[in-house]
Amino acid sequence: MNPKAAKFFLPALIVVVLAVPLVVTVPYYLHIMIMVFLFATMGLGWNLIGGYGAQLSLGHSVFFAIGAYTAVLFVVYKRLTPLVGGVVGMALAVVAAVIIGLPCFRLRGPYFSLATIASGEITRTLLLHFKDFTAGANGVPLPFHGNDPLFLQFRSKAAYYYLALLLLGAVFMIVRTMEHAKIGRYLAAVREDQDAAESLGVKTAWVKMAAFMLSAAIVAACGVLYAFTVGYIDPDGVASVNLSIEIAVVVIVGGIGTLWGPILGAAVIVLLTELTNMYLGAVRGGASLFLYGILLITVIILKPNGLISLFDRFWPKKQVAHGTTA
Amino acid sequence: MNLTIFLQTTLNGLMVGGVYALVAVGLTLIFGVMKIVNFAQGEFVMLGMYVSWMLATYAHIAPYPGLVLVGIVMFAIGYLVFKFLIIRVIGKPDESFILLTLGLSIVLQNLILMIFGAEYLSVSTPIKDAALHLGGLTLSAPRMIAFLVALLLVVALTILLNKTDLGRAMRATAESREVATLLGINPVKCFTIAFAIGIVLAGTAGVLLTPMFYVFPGVGTLFNLTAFVVVVLGGMGSVPGALLGGLIIGIVEALSSTYISLDLSQLFTFLIFLAVLFIRPSGLFGGATK
Numbered sequence: 001m002n003p004k005a006a007k008f009f010l011p012a013l014i015v016v017v018l019a020v021p022l023v024v025t026v027p028y029y030l031h032i033m034i035m036v037f038l039f040a041t042m043g044l045g046w047n048l049i050g051g052y053g054a055q056l057s058l059g060h061s062v063f064f065a066i067g068a069y070t071a072v073l074f075v076v077y078k079r080l081t082p083l084v085g086g087v088v089g090m091a092l093a094v095v096a097a098v099i100i101g102l103p104c105f106r107l108r109g110p111y112f113s114l115a116t117i118a119s120g121e122i123t124r125t126l127l128l129h130f131k132d133f134t135a136g137a138n139g140v141p142l143p144f145h146g147n148d149p150l151f152l153q154f155r156s157k158a159a160y161y162y163l164a165l166l167l168l169g170a171v172f173m174i175v176r177t178m179e180h181a182k183i184g185r186y187l188a189a190v191r192e193d194q195d196a197a198e199s200l201g202v203k204t205a206w207v208k209m210a211a212f213m214l215s216a217a218i219v220a221a222c223g224v225l226y227a228f229t230v231g232y233i234d235p236d237g238v239a240s241v242n243l244s245i246e247i248a249v250v251v252i253v254g255g256i257g258t259l260w261g262p263i264l265g266a267a268v269i270v271l272l273t274e275l276t277n278m279y280l281g282a283v284r285g286g287a288s289l290f291l292y293g294i295l296l297i298t299v300i301i302l303k304p305n306g307l308i309s310l311f312d313r314f315w316p317k318k319q320v321a322h323g324t325t326a
Numbered sequence: 327m328n329l330t331i332f333l334q335t336t337l338n339g340l341m342v343g344g345v346y347a348l349v350a351v352g353l354t355l356i357f358g359v360m361k362i363v364n365f366a367q368g369e370f371v372m373l374g375m376y377v378s379w380m381l382a383t384y385a386h387i388a389p390y391p392g393l394v395l396v397g398i399v400m401f402a403i404g405y406l407v408f409k410f411l412i413i414r415v416i417g418k419p420d421e422s423f424i425l426l427t428l429g430l431s432i433v434l435q436n437l438i439l440m441i442f443g444a445e446y447l448s449v450s451t452p453i454k455d456a457a458l459h460l461g462g463l464t465l466s467a468p469r470m471i472a473f474l475v476a477l478l479l480v481v482a483l484t485i486l487l488n489k490t491d492l493g494r495a496m497r498a499t500a501e502s503r504e505v506a507t508l509l510g511i512n513p514v515k516c517f518t519i520a521f522a523i524g525i526v527l528a529g530t531a532g533v534l535l536t537p538m539f540y541v542f543p544g545v546g547t548l549f550n551l552t553a554f555v556v557v558v559l560g561g562m563g564s565v566p567g568a569l570l571g572g573l574i575i576g577i578v579e580a581l582s583s584t585y586i587s588l589d590l591s592q593l594f595t596f597l598i599f600l601a602v603l604f605i606r607p608s609g610l611f612g613g614a615t616k
Contacts, residue, residue, distance in 0.1 A: 054421075056420075056421050056424060056425075103600070103603075103604045106604070107603060107604075107607065109420040110362075110363040110420055110423075110424060111558075111603060111607060113363075113424055114363070114554050114558065114599075114603070115599075115600060115603050117551070117554075118551075118555075118596045118599050118600055118603075119600075121551065121592065121596055122593060122596050122597070122600075125589070125590065125592055125593045125596070126593070128589055129587070129589055129590055129593075241547075245428060245432075248425075249425075249428075252425055284440050285439055285440070285443070285444060286435075286436035286437070286438075286439030286440040286543070287436070287440060289432055289435070289436040289439075290432075290433060290436035290437055290439075290440060292432060293429045293430070293431075293432030293433035293436065294429075294433055296425060296428070296429035296432070297411065297426060297429040297430065297433065300415065300422055300425050300426045300429065301411070301414045301415070301426070304418070304422065
């Protein structure tokens with residue numbers, strides 16, 4: 001693709017994506033697209049700390065669960081709109097990020113990943129245990145009262161489609177701005193060499209914490225939107241290790257530390273798992289996750305910079321010079 | 327507090343702890359020599375269980391007599407996994423190992439799910455219900471055998487590491503890959519053997535578990551997290567540490583599920599895990615390897 005064609009790529013993509021619900025009316029297909037948007041958004045959020053900051057978190061389901069449970073339980077117990085409950089959920093996720101981050105950032109490499117897995121499992125165990133409040137393993141269904149925008153309830157999947165797209169667009173712009181701002185460069189310094197960055201006066205602990213907090217808020221927002229799209233949450237669905245892993249894998253497969261990687265990764269992974277489930281699920285349980293694992297291994301071995309690196313030669317040189325494709 | 331119940335619980339925990347120790351010793355050996363965390367260790371326990379189940383179902387070889395056979399199969403599997411996958415990420419950053427072995431664990435779990443389905447399988451052996459009675463305490467035979475065999479294997483591994491040339495070569499590689507190479511040791515060969523032995527230990531733990539545990543595709547995840555906890559508790563890379571850590575976690579789990587709450591027993595395991603990571607990341611036996 002020459003630079004001129006690249007200029008048309010983004011507007012064309014936006015037009016196509018906006019037009020999809022006008023053409024596609026099967027709710028299941030729209031649901032798949034919503035999941036692509038949510039995973040892309042979470043990938044962008046995870047990438048802030050996992051990619052740009054190179055801290056491989058495997059505990060981001062904590063934030064997803066906090067967002068989802070806070071917003072839903074406020075509706076169930078207090079009849080409070082998720083527009084407020086969701087913001088409270090995001091704030092709580094940021095607090096959780098500080099509580100997890102303070103001790104965990106002292107750890108490096110596999111120790112950090114293991115500690116984040118443990119944080120996720122502790123959250124899931126607590127959600128399962130406090131049955132009186134969270135309904136435990138039974139999960140919480142959201143009572144549906146018909147169209148009610150204030151409570152994020154719509155008969156049509158298209159509404160959720162546009163909400164998820166809006167969230168993705170907003171987070172994309174935030175991350176794109178950050179990439180070129182000071183914090184983005186500090187994060188890059190942390191990724192390259194934490195000790196060197198520290199000795200050059202970068203407050204690495206603060207930089208990592210700021211990225212972690214923002215990434216927690218983004219993933220919590222996705223948790224809120226997921227809960228209201230699906231209308232049901234349970235600990236194994238929103239607080240599992242597998243969810244934490246999938247958020248990370250979306251970014252790894254797409255391209256870690258890149259702006260478009262999480263979006264490409266979400267599209268590939270969600271479409272792969274949903275389509276194989278649709279066509280093979282009834283015949284062979286496990287086929288979709290099997291392919292997902294194979295894809296992850298293949299990318300790690302053959303394309304460690306992710307599938308986005310396949311497109312490197314199509315982009316104008318300028319992109320590479322920014323150092324965003326480390 | 328009823329003393330008999332307390333002692334019985336502790337004893338049960340100790341016996342299960344022996345199996346945890348075996349899984350964790352494999353993990354810590356791989357970490358010690360190669361400096362990688364194998365996130366698929368639990369899946370090799372699961373594979374050991376399935377191989378043992380297949381031997382019992384199709385060849386009528388009971389789990390315990392089949393132990394050596396399963397060990398050989400697991401060594402071959404470990405060797406092949408190393409040759410085709412692990413070797414490709416040696417020298418790459420930590421994340422590559424973590425993600426590769428995570429991918430491997432997903433692939434293995436779902437491959438088994440596709441082949442055998444999600445049913446809970448079990449192996450029936452006459453020894454299953456046998457038990458030893460000591461005073462008011464009961465020692466079930468499968469638990470006791472699992473504990474003793476696990477202990478025996480850990481001792482054998484310690485002897486291998488300390489008294490043989492191969493073991494010394496592995497320890498030298500663990501200490502410093504560069505220096506080991508200068509001494510004429512082939513580090514990749516050490517990596518291969520350490521990895522394969524680690525897989526054999528996981529697989530044999532699986533065999534020891536089959537008489538007392540259901541066999542199903544997701545069973546490995548139960549052991550994955552516990553094994554991490556045990557390894558960190560004992561000190562990453564320390565074999566005696568993993569043994570002691572396994573016994574401690576086994577007892578903690580048994581006591582907390584009896585006296586506090588069954589569904590919170592894992593919580594205490596993780597809290598201990600985090601506490602050790604933050605207070606003493608080198609573990610109980612830390613310092614042996616960094």
